[in-house]
Amino acid sequence: MFNDMLHMRPLPPIQRFNKILGQIAKMKHYPTAISLIHRLDLLATRKLKSDFYTLNIAINCFSYLNRVDFGFSLLGKIFKLGYQPDCATFTTLIRGLCLDGKLARAVRFFDEIVLKGFPPDLITYGTLINGLCKIGNTRAAILLLKHMEQATSCQPGIVQYSTIIDSLCKDKQATDALKMFSDMIGKGITPDVVTYTSLIQGLCNLGQWKEAMRLWSEMTTRNIFPDVQTFSVLVDTLCKEGMAKDAHGVLHLMLQRGVEPNTITYNALMDGYCLVGRAGDARKVLEFMKTRGCEPDNFTYSILINSYCKTKWIDEALGLFKDMSCRGLIPDTVTYTTIIGGLCSVGRQLDACVLLDKMRTQGQLPNLFTYATLLKCLCKEKRLDEALLLVNMIEDDGLVPNIVIYNILIDCMCKSGKLDAAKELLLSLPAKGLQPNTRSYNILINGLCKKGKLKEANEFLNKMEEKGCLPDGYTYNIIIQAFLQDEEITKAIELIRVMLARGFSANACTTKLIANFLCDDGLDPSHKEVLRKFFNIS
Numbered sequence: 001m002f003n004d005m006l007h008m009r010p011l012p013p014i015q016r017f018n019k020i021l022g023q024i025a026k027m028k029h030y031p032t033a034i035s036l037i038h039r040l041d042l043l044a045t046r047k048l049k050s051d052f053y054t055l056n057i058a059i060n061c062f063s064y065l066n067r068v069d070f071g072f073s074l075l076g077k078i079f080k081l082g083y084q085p086d087c088a089t090f091t092t093l094i095r096g097l098c099l100d101g102k103l104a105r106a107v108r109f110f111d112e113i114v115l116k117g118f119p120p121d122l123i124t125y126g127t128l129i130n131g132l133c134k135i136g137n138t139r140a141a142i143l144l145l146k147h148m149e150q151a152t153s154c155q156p157g158i159v160q161y162s163t164i165i166d167s168l169c170k171d172k173q174a175t176d177a178l179k180m181f182s183d184m185i186g187k188g189i190t191p192d193v194v195t196y197t198s199l200i201q202g203l204c205n206l207g208q209w210k211e212a213m214r215l216w217s218e219m220t221t222r223n224i225f226p227d228v229q230t231f232s233v234l235v236d237t238l239c240k241e242g243m244a245k246d247a248h249g250v251l252h253l254m255l256q257r258g259v260e261p262n263t264i265t266y267n268a269l270m271d272g273y274c275l276v277g278r279a280g281d282a283r284k285v286l287e288f289m290k291t292r293g294c295e296p297d298n299f300t301y302s303i304l305i306n307s308y309c310k311t312k313w314i315d316e317a318l319g320l321f322k323d324m325s326c327r328g329l330i331p332d333t334v335t336y337t338t339i340i341g342g343l344c345s346v347g348r349q350l351d352a353c354v355l356l357d358k359m360r361t362q363g364q365l366p367n368l369f370t371y372a373t374l375l376k377c378l379c380k381e382k383r384l385d386e387a388l389l390l391v392n393m394i395e396d397d398g399l400v401p402n403i404v405i406y407n408i409l410i411d412c413m414c415k416s417g418k419l420d421a422a423k424e425l426l427l428s429l430p431a432k433g434l435q436p437n438t439r440s441y442n443i444l445i446n447g448l449c450k451k452g453k454l455k456e457a458n459e460f461l462n463k464m465e466e467k468g469c470l471p472d473g474y475t476y477n478i479i480i481q482a483f484l485q486d487e488e489i490t491k492a493i494e495l496i497r498v499m500l501a502r503g504f505s506a507n508a509c510t511t512k513l514i515a516n517f518l519c520d521d522g523l524d525p526s527h528k529e530v531l532r533k534f535f536n537i538s
Contacts, residue, residue: 239272
């Protein structure tokens with residue numbers, strides 16, 4: 001239609017073009033609207049050229065495209081053409097700055113237009129309040145609200161109050177939110193379902209059930225009926241408290257009241273059942289939501305797949321995985337990783353490797369956690385060669401192995417008897433831009449102790465401290481146990497002293513070994529004294 005209008009003779013007035021451009025912008029086809037406005041400018045004649053409303057539409061489009069700088073250029077053009085910007089112009093630019101994360105500039109611009117005598121309207125204030133709340137600067141939003149109340153004839157309404165109440169609740173400042181709620185009512189502003197839902201969710205998140213239920217009763221008394229979001233908050237909270245059955249009761253209440261649950265509601269209930277180990281009931285919820293015409297999303301399937309994998313119902317998880325594809329859903333990295341982990345947990349390493357290959361061929365790149373999941377499985381089976389190939393694959397995918405990956409590999413080398421390779425890998429980590437952590441040293445020290453290489457284990461204990469990596473309780477326990485088992489009592493006693501001085505305690509295995517030596521009549525009395533001190537006996 002736009003193109004047809006351009007070929008009409010005489011040309012239609014600019015107002016007709018603006019009507020079409022406005023509709024295109026409302027449909028969020030911002031680049032198209034900008035392109036058509038540009039065509040208008042190229043064809044500009046004395047009778048047809050962009051007017052104030054055309055420029056406002058363009059500013060709006062640029063703001064949503066995160067090109068508010070172009071919007072400000074058009075503001076200059078508005079002034080140059082002799083037009084007077086209105087509240088819509090300024091509000092659009094403020095929204096653009098907020099969307100672009102330039103809140104400080106948005107506040108400065110707001111102050112500038114006020115000083116120049118352009119009075120902001122309710123939408124202008126609301127836009128800036130919303131922007132401040134979204135970045136967590138609720139206090140600044142409250143100050144702006146007070147400015148509205150005290151310094152202008154533009155008084156705040158339910159939208160502005162609800163925005164700040166919601167932000168306070170998200171900041172876990174329920175007391176302040178309730179006070180603002182009370183102030184709002186005192187000023188004659190009637191709360192709506194959005195206000196109550198924000199408060200109920202905030203209170204539920206803080207475990208203030210009694211107050212949340214009071215508000216629930218209050219809203220129904222005021223003939224403000226819960227919507228799907230309000231019910232979903234209640235379902236989610238009950239599920240997180242382990243009360244999935246009660247949450248299911250809320251879902252039935254929704255249906256009785258004619259409020260249709262959405263995907264968020266069903267997902268919360270399914271997750272609740274899975275949290276209490278009732279994956280079968282969660283599956284029933286999945287089938288029920290399908291019968292209600294509510295389409296499951298990726299998260300819906302991930303909830304059940306994760307639960308099935310935890311309980312080692314891998315075939316059920318794989319069935320759901322296939323169902324996802326049949327419904328046109330593309331499994332994400334988390335879902336793939338969950339199933340790979342599930343396959344590994346039941347010893348199906350080959351299937352896990354096949355799934356990893358499938359994941360890569362379908363363009364869903366594994367992350368380091370995906371690789372670590374499979375790597376742990378291969379290392380558990382002492383399949384070092386395959387583990388090394390997997391690490392090469394990580395690098396081929398453009399990922400940089402982190403310390404977790406290398407720790408798994410060092411562990412695999414130790415368990416496979418490749419202690420020299422493990423030592424070499426640990427010592428090479430700084431050259432790769434990584435510093436071995438306490439776990440890295442613990443793995444190697446444990447491997448050396450198990451092979452009776454106590455001197456080397458002790459050297460690495462000293463080395464880790466030299467490198468600024470402090471031993472923990474596990475470090476001391478494994479090496480003390482090794483020296484005790486090797487009957488090197490003096491060295492063991494020395495390490496026990498250090499361990500106690502650093503505030504660490506012995507675990508059950510170390511305690512048992514020490515108790516056995518306490519019963520040895522041939523043990524040196526001074527050594528026994530240290531052991532008695534350890535047991536706090538006279």
